Amino acid sequence: MIRVVALEALDEELMSGLTRILYQAYGLGCEFAGEVELPDEALKAGKLDAPLLLEKVERVASYADDKILYVTNQPLAPRSLPSGKAPTPGFAQYAGECAVLTTHGLPEGDPLLKRLAKQAVHDVGHLWELHHCLDPRCSMYAPWSPPFQSGEPVLCPFCRDKSDHRIRMAKT
Amino acid sequence: MGIAEADLKAGDRVVYPNQGVCRVVGTTEMDIGGQRETFIKLAREDDDAVVMVPKGRLARVGLRRVADTADIEQIFAYLAAPVEGPELDWKVRHRTHGERMAEGGLLGLAQVVKSLATLADLRPLPPKERELYDSARHLLVMEIAAAISQPEISAEDAVDLVLFPPGVERKKPDPAILADAEEDLEGIENAEEGTGEAAEEEEPSAEEEEAAEEDKEEKPKRGRPKKAAAAAKKPAAAKKPAAKKPAAKKAAAKKPAAKKPAAEKAAAKKPAAKKAAAKPKAAKSTTKPKK
Numbered sequence: 001m002i003r004v005v006a007l008e009a010l011d012e013e014l015m016s017g018l019t020r021i022l023y024q025a026y027g028l029g030c031e032f033a034g035e036v037e038l039p040d041e042a043l044k045a046g047k048l049d050a051p052l053l054l055e056k057v058e059r060v061a062s063y064a065d066d067k068i069l070y071v072t073n074q075p076l077a078p079r080s081l082p083s084g085k086a087p088t089p090g091f092a093q094y095a096g097e098c099a100v101l102t103t104h105g106l107p108e109g110d111p112l113l114k115r116l117a118k119q120a121v122h123d124v125g126h127l128w129e130l131h132h133c134l135d136p137r138c139s140m141y142a143p144w145s146p147p148f149q150s151g152e153p154v155l156c157p158f159c160r161d162k163s164d165h166r167i168r169m170a171k172t
Numbered sequence: 173m174g175i176a177e178a179d180l181k182a183g184d185r186v187v188y189p190n191q192g193v194c195r196v197v198g199t200t201e202m203d204i205g206g207q208r209e210t211f212i213k214l215a216r217e218d219d220d221a222v223v224m225v226p227k228g229r230l231a232r233v234g235l236r237r238v239a240d241t242a243d244i245e246q247i248f249a250y251l252a253a254p255v256e257g258p259e260l261d262w263k264v265r266h267r268t269h270g271e272r273m274a275e276g277g278l279l280g281l282a283q284v285v286k287s288l289a290t291l292a293d294l295r296p297l298p299p300k301e302r303e304l305y306d307s308a309r310h311l312l313v314m315e316i317a318a319a320i321s322q323p324e325i326s327a328e329d330a331v332d333l334v335l336f337p338p339g340v341e342r343k344k345p346d347p348a349i350l351a352d353a354e355e356d357l358e359g360i361e362n363a364e365e366g367t368g369e370a371a372e373e374e375e376p377s378a379e380e381e382e383a384a385e386e387d388k389e390e391k392p393k394r395g396r397p398k399k400a401a402a403a404a405k406k407p408a409a410a411k412k413p414a415a416k417k418p419a420a421k422k423a424a425a426k427k428p429a430a431k432k433p434a435a436e437k438a439a440a441k442k443p444a445a446k447k448a449a450a451k452p453k454a455a456k457s458t459t460k461p462k463k
Contacts, residue, residue, distance in 0.1 A: 051323060051326075079326055079329070081320075081322070081326055081329060081330040081333065082241075082244060082245065082248060082320055082330055083248045083251075083252070083330045083331070083333045083334045084330075084333045084334075086326070086329040086330070086333055087338060091325060092325055093323065093325070094323065094324035094325050094328070095218075095324070126325055126328075131306060131309050131310060131313065131328060132309075132328060132332050134288075134289060134292040134296075134297065134302075134305065135292075135296065142332040142335075142336040144336075144338040144339070145336050145338070145340075146339070158299070158302050158306075162306070
């Protein structure tokens, strides 16, 4: 089960569209699990520290293997890595339980849902042990690259097969 | 960067080729084939799977320590460096990638990842190479994450920041190279199905087989030669010598028909007059061995 949790008041229609697309992408039950409070310590200079946020945020009740996707309007701080600064539209714990993504900086109106869903599919993919993909049409492609900004929130056959396998092998 | 047994202690992080980052659990003794052997027990960090390495073979299996930050900088410099073009010969690629994966060095993993990512600029990777890319990338990302003490996703992003720099459009493939790559794709697909060049030399092609089958089917239609028909009507005793014909000879008799080139096939399908002229010869060839 994938649980979508809001960190602030978010448009319900947007959340319901997001859960529908995640269900289509992974073939797993997906529900909007309400709202939890944003941990104050994760907010630094007006931006959220994504790894710290995932450590501190309240967990919604879930079974083992459930994946929790937090959605926020606040911008996520870019991470300093040995190879440069990584833009951070979302952040996931690889093979873990939680991921966070932001609507900040996404286009308003109709394209918002598609763009948000693409990032959501990407981050949930990391939770299911998917790596970045080489197919520009796949949602697991590098998220800062131009092809990622357009296109449908879908997985390529390889990533779809791999995620299906991981889901089948999950304990619950 | 091999490792000596004396250097290892419980809790150390090491890299086992093709398995990834492991943690040393301790040593254990086991009876193997009546001999008492001491093993170093490792737990793979991905899934806690146990890996046992005989004490005397640590260097031989390629066990090494996790790379340090200086090594990681070199890896990023290598990944960021421009590349001339991918290796288009699938046999060379298959061999070199296999060797690098078996060696288990960090630079080798980076070479496999970069080579396949560059190849993917030209065309989608075939399934086997896509799997290889995923395995190499997983091992690379896990070791980088262990080396820089950051989450795996950060290591993943760090690799892609140099492979796919932000805001940079992937280059369009050169049509000439793409044509070569298509031939290459056919080659590797055939190899995966076990119908490579070597197989083609031994076995007749699909066209030749079809021609052979057509010949078999067409012979009765043309009418069996009179002598052959008479031989067929003879009692069973008369047929025996033909039946005892060794399999090798049979195969040899079949082969020329199977290897009949396309031009001959076309000639065989010429008008009836030519077919009739060809008939006596065919009758002779079929009756000869039965004498």
